[in-house]
Amino acid sequence: MLLGPVSARTTKLPYRVLALDDDENALSGIVELLRDAGYVVTGAETYEGAKRLLAIGSYDLFVTDVHLRGFNGLHLVRQSTADYPDMAIVIITGYDEPMIEFEATRYGALFVRKPLKAEDFLGACAISLSRVRRKRRWTRRRVIGGFRVTAHDRAAAAVDVSYGGLRLEVSGSEDLPDSFDVVVEGIGLRMEVETVWSRASADGRSLTCGVALATDATPAARTWRAIVDRLSA
Incomplete structure (x- = not known):
């Protein structure tokens, strides 16, 4: 079969990201940062809200804080790695807790400390997604x-x-x-x-x-x- 030129619509669709942070201002900043970088982003302010979105949607990357008004974001990370093994994960926190970084490594997630520096945060997102892409080959x-x-x-x-x-x-x-x-x-x-x-x-x-x-x-x-x-x- 003879084929014509490749369509302009041949680029991969933007990565879909779910961002979870119970601080409204912090979440707004994360969403804006990711959207400016070309990601399609959905924001969630509550643990339960993010859990529902994960159940009904499909995401390439999950970004979550740890301390979430009575909930531990690591619990959702643990469940997500079991239910959605093809999803990349980045954990963020403003607390100086070495065990959190250890837990992030345990679940194959990357860890970024608040306050977020755009270059470090976006770099972690890109690295995490690249690891998932290799698994998808x-x-x-x-x-x-x-x-x-x-x-x-x-x-x-x-x-x-x-x-x-x-x-x-x-x-x-x-x-x-x-x-x-x-x-x-x-x-x-x-x-x-x-x-x-x-x-x-x-x-x-x-x-x-x-x-x-x-x-x-x-x-x-x-x-x-x-x-x-x-x-x-």
């Missing part, structure tokens, strides 16, 4: 002949797969949205994915794109990994 498997799927209600074929995503050949050359559902025909498996890159064929009749699973922690993602294993067996 799944081995790709070529699918001979492809198999049929539906991408945003359009006929498509999956021609290259991995635990973390797939490459699609989609009918029609219209751009796909940043986020959409892929349905594996025959078994009805529905997965939310995000467009990483896309390009139209030279004849304008189809589109080739790479997509990544929006999260690795759903039942659909686990079923998808089982499918990939069977394809390579």
Whole structure:
């Protein structure tokens, strides 16, 4: 298949960050700092609020304070590392407690002391995310002949797969949205994915794109990994 130039929409979607701090002014500063650096940020002022957001959303990075009005942010960190192993974590605190830094290391998180210095804080976020990216580099498997799927209600074929995503050949050359559902025909498996890159064929009749699973922690993602294993067996 002859392919045209890569679409301008080929850059990776911005990282999604959940920031938790019970100090309204501190939270506002953290959110502003991260947004200015290009992240998509959701702020939470309470432990329970952050817990609910983690349960219903998908985040690449979790930034949390430790002392949270009767709650310990480390408890949420501990739970998050178990429930969302693909999420990076940065712990912040204004207290001089060596054990907190030790606990951060224990859970694979980075530790930054308040008051935050923009360069140090953003550097820690970038390093933490880079570690997660390395973990997400799944081995790709070529699918001979492809198999049929539906991408945003359009006929498509999956021609290259991995635990973390797939490459699609989609009918029609219209751009796909940043986020959409892929349905594996025959078994009805529905997965939310995000467009990483896309390009139209030279004849304008189809589109080739790479997509990544929006999260690795759903039942659909686990079923998808089982499918990939069977394809390579």
